Amino acid sequence: MQLGMVGLGRMGGNLVRRLMRAGHECVVFDADAGVVDKLAGEGAVPAADLDALVARLQAPRAVWVMLPHGRITEETIDALAQRLSPGDVVIDGGNTHFHDDVRRAAALREQGLEYLDIGTSGGVWGLERGYCLMIGGEAAVVQRLAPIFETLAPGVGDIERTPARTGSVETRSAERGWLHCGPAGAGHFVKMIHNGIEYGMMQAMAEGFDIMRSASKPQVPAERRYELPLADIAELWRRGSVVSSWLLDLAADALAENESLSNFSGVVQDSGEGRWTVETAIEEAVPAEVLTAALYTRFRSRQDHTYAEKMLSALRFKFGGHVEIKK
């Protein structure tokens, strides 16, 4: 099948590579001509600009935009919409807010264009492992592009089947690693929640290892002060424990490299989905204690001291004469 790809960064480039390996034809464009050339050298059809990309694709076209969320994605989709024809499909595979998908899908539909929002999980591992695809949009459009999704997704693989599942795996694409989640926005909604859960699971693991490492602190009474072998513990839990997970596999790897993690400072960014998850929980009046706490630890990690902490110090001084003891 033929697909246009706009944005050839770490994600976009590897999506193209995985598609080409399976024989799909990819027409590619990026603002950086160097990466276009590189992929052309690997078999992709290069396009010098959006006009060239659209011209090179046969109608009904499908163009996957894989750019950082925000203005650049918005502008690119607008530019594409001016060049595409009724029946063509625009795919936003980035981390767009589902509110924007809803708005955009309605606007494009007025021009006769189709829109799919696809949450794409897989990171630097996706080229080999496959990408987990969460798709929002019209069912017929999703169906039309199924060959693309089958290639990008991990497939059934050697993962043991869920016991309560019945019927052929051919009938439900979820077992092959891609899913039509619902109408416009549903794909990015599910991806957003995925990332929210990811934040929470990461933080749960991180706190647990922090408590284990802090078991060696001098303030702990000597008879129950432990120097725990953290790398081995992470490794151990990979087998037969309730917390077995891909994140644990990665923790085991990071700890095997450097148990002190001293190669990291602990300044932790957040990519947006964690915030949107919390905002959505609030709109729905769902208490999301853990996902929110996980987000806040990241905010806190990026400041030396909060103004809130200074106010605590000020109040303690005012009511009790407590003077700060510096670290």
Place this chain on the structure above:
Amino acid sequence: MQLGMVGLGRMGGNLVRRLMRAGHECVVFDADAGVVDKLAGEGAVPAADLDALVARLQAPRAVWVMLPHGRITEETIDALAQRLSPGDVVIDGGNTHFHDDVRRAAALREQGLEYLDIGTSGGVWGLERGYCLMIGGEAAVVQRLAPIFETLAPGVGDIERTPARTGSVETRSAERGWLHCGPAGAGHFVKMIHNGIEYGMMQAMAEGFDIMRSASKPQVPAERRYELPLADIAELWRRGSVVSSWLLDLAADALAENESLSNFSGVVQDSGEGRWTVETAIEEAVPAEVLTAALYTRFRSRQDHTYAEKMLSALRFKFGGHVEIKK
């Protein structure tokens, strides 16, 4: 090798079965004679009481106690201590607080007895998958009982090796599913943290699915109200996503059976380790926001309404004349 087992409930019985399959001899006792008979029928050596159990084992003996934590475990270990001889080993494989291990190990050492505390993860799946064993105590004693641990543990299995790991898997038992974590209490400490992390990961997942399910609530504006296919989403994430985990596998199974989860009321118990994890974090002055929040949601789940909530209602009425709108 020979092992005594006291307590033949779901965990103790299956530990014995897994050992016997590998040719170990198990001498077994339980207050319920029926379960002793049952295991005897499967090849175990039955003992009518602790005296008989001790008499049937050859010195140096090893007796594994697998009982609910608390008084019953404490009394059983005391009773065993009176019957055992210097050089014998008592193993507490239950969910004992590591403070109790520290105290007990010191007391038993005065009698010349050895003590191992073993955190045992695996639940109803351990018989087939193997048990992840976290062990505290003297290194020499752990070494002596290594054949038992090799049998109970899952082994290397088909789990991909952690990339940063080097050397033979024979040299580090963690890769085979059991680990000597440190001196007395270290085994149960690590198991405690394991369960704390488990609480946090479960809650992260639970909140995420709650937000997805609540996306269909009537208060959400119609254009972004979704009926998301939760069972399929859980299934999807099992492949290629960052949240892949055994807990997700189980969620996928539960949702495939009944997506509404209406077979559960949501009254959630906690087994102690979550509380101890938080108490330990506080002793160490480690902020454990997520693990604590996960614990508190369980406390809350067991009450119709808290007194705190009534006080909020009372205050709102007092300052604003707000009258409660009943659910």
Place this chain on the structure above:
Amino acid sequence: MQLGMVGLGRMGGNLVRRLMRAGHECVVFDADAGVVDKLAGEGAVPAADLDALVARLQAPRAVWVMLPHGRITEETIDALAQRLSPGDVVIDGGNTHFHDDVRRAAALREQGLEYLDIGTSGGVWGLERGYCLMIGGEAAVVQRLAPIFETLAPGVGDIERTPARTGSVETRSAERGWLHCGPAGAGHFVKMIHNGIEYGMMQAMAEGFDIMRSASKPQVPAERRYELPLADIAELWRRGSVVSSWLLDLAADALAENESLSNFSGVVQDSGEGRWTVETAIEEAVPAEVLTAALYTRFRSRQDHTYAEKMLSALRFKFGGHVEIKK
């Protein structure tokens, strides 16, 4: 001074009464003719509709809208805008989101109209105690209406002066209970934060009393199980303690009436500002752990059981065979 008031509910009606007591002329309108009549009986100038209200006011007019936030406020302001003349002022004294103020102020300015957003705290007590006013908008407009604000605000009263304050209280209106906080939206922003803090303080107090009341639970060891005199404790803390506060005064009153609070079920509403506070914190990347936790306890109070809790039960059953123990 002359003021139009639209919306004569609990808040609007008492604002009018407090103004009239000081000799201001109030022209009043409400969709409910009964409340218009009632206030007319107390000295207000009744208006049958917005046209009449506008006609009765002398330019430059000032019309205070005191309605529930959302559509009704929006529509009323639109309707007023069509009737007012350049130089007139519209005041939104309700609990509007500051984003809406920013948008509205800009739209009205295009018509030559002025806009003030006023966060109004005081509840059922404001008529006697005065209203704490947080005002956003143009400085000149605020200045023009100062006589209104001086009347509505509590004034200096018998509250001890803040030691670090210098100069005459005439120079800073904050000491008299009203404040120009900044440009459009700033008034409702400050009121929003006020309510967010209120949520957090209420929850802190509520949790503390819950822990005290739960000290009598049977699971607490007998030697440290207490039946604490909660009403007297609240009363006690009103004098000389760090937690002295108006909320504590109200708690003392509620507990003196009924220490068990059994007249309340504990279903707790939230009025919007708590949510907006958290959303604003997220936009600013400020960790707001306590304000958010306080909001979530209200969400939780309104459900029998969350879907998240059911998922915890389901997972516990799946990995450990744990069956729910009903309450």
Place this chain on the structure above:
Amino acid sequence: MQLGMVGLGRMGGNLVRRLMRAGHECVVFDADAGVVDKLAGEGAVPAADLDALVARLQAPRAVWVMLPHGRITEETIDALAQRLSPGDVVIDGGNTHFHDDVRRAAALREQGLEYLDIGTSGGVWGLERGYCLMIGGEAAVVQRLAPIFETLAPGVGDIERTPARTGSVETRSAERGWLHCGPAGAGHFVKMIHNGIEYGMMQAMAEGFDIMRSASKPQVPAERRYELPLADIAELWRRGSVVSSWLLDLAADALAENESLSNFSGVVQDSGEGRWTVETAIEEAVPAEVLTAALYTRFRSRQDHTYAEKMLSALRFKFGGHVEIKK
């Protein structure tokens, strides 16, 4: 009345001064002879050591120990117990854990000695405002020392009476600022909760001001970016708002001195009661989200970066190739 005071720091010294002003006789001892001399110069009876102090008091004696909680208090009470006679009373006015009170009261009772645990709130302001006293122990002993408590407590003062209260203020000491809360430990229990609530209220206020201050951050869209007058806002809320409180009075003072709070670094200690409050909540299975979050922000404030944060950075690098962007 006569009272012995051991420990003449900020709290102990001022308790003595307030008692002497009302004509009570105070026999005083401190390890620092200088402070003994100083108080002797103000009218106290100096004692060179505990023997002298006990000898100078008439039976039945009452000795108030006002020392930092922990070993020094424990040893001092042991030393006093060896010197006192049946019927004498030992008072621990410090911040002792109520578990220790329960144990101590039982031990002293075996020697015929009485024990009161008194939580004392008032800080640097108590000398003038009076101390809020929360008392645990035998009712008869509390009654015997009532004249001391009446003097130390703030008294009815000019605080408005709680509307639901009836009867003479003479009948309930809570309205005069001291209270017999229950048997041994109850006084320190109530003080512990008081401080727990204090942490929560402080954090609520601190977060609110942080969000207001952060409204001027460059990442906030310009049209709703505010430079809010924080000192004036705190002042404003002191009149007629729901968050009026002594903590707000102090915040207003601190902000009036230096709105940026740049004289504080934000390293915030915790004095123990916050931790004990959370541990008690956990023992009682009471969800204490806000009080716990308030405690954790203090833990976090004392670290440059947590190990947990480094693990988040490590995991993000492993699954997504994300490299930390330094602050």
